[in-house]
Amino acid sequence: MIAHAEMLVDPATAAGIEVPPDPNDNDPSSYPHWYVFCEAQIGQPMPDFTVHWGNAKVVAAVSRKGIHRITLKGLEKRGFQIGYSK
Numbered sequence: 486m487i488a489h490a491e492m493l494v495d496p497a498t499a500a501g502i503e504v505p506p507d508p509n510d511n512d513p514s515s516y517p518h519w520y521v522f523c524e525a526q527i528g529q530p531m532p533d534f535t536v537h538w539g540n541a542k543v544v545a546a547v548s549r550k551g552i553h554r555i556t557l558k559g560l561e562k563r564g565f566q567i568g569y570s571k
Contacts, residue, residue: 487527487537497522500541517552518544525557529567536566 487493490508497504502518513520522544526537543565547555561567 486530490523490527493522493526493537493541496538496541497545499538500545502541502545513553517549518547521547521552521555521560525560525565525567530569532566532568540565 490511494504494508497519502522503516504519505512505516510516511520511523522541525544526540531537540560543560543563544552546563547560557565557567
């Protein structure tokens, strides 16, 4: 489980998500992809310890317009993974 925004900076940056200077600045209007990535990933169980790297790519692929309307179910349909491995 990811517990802090700082743990998501490297995967987000690698995926092309703009990260605020202070990773805890979770402003949806200024950094919408960062906001969605943090809200969807922090505190969630993970099927494996690297899944947040792929999840960052899923969030980054959402358009700037679409990121304001996407739901967790919508992210999951695009390949975002949460939950425990089976």
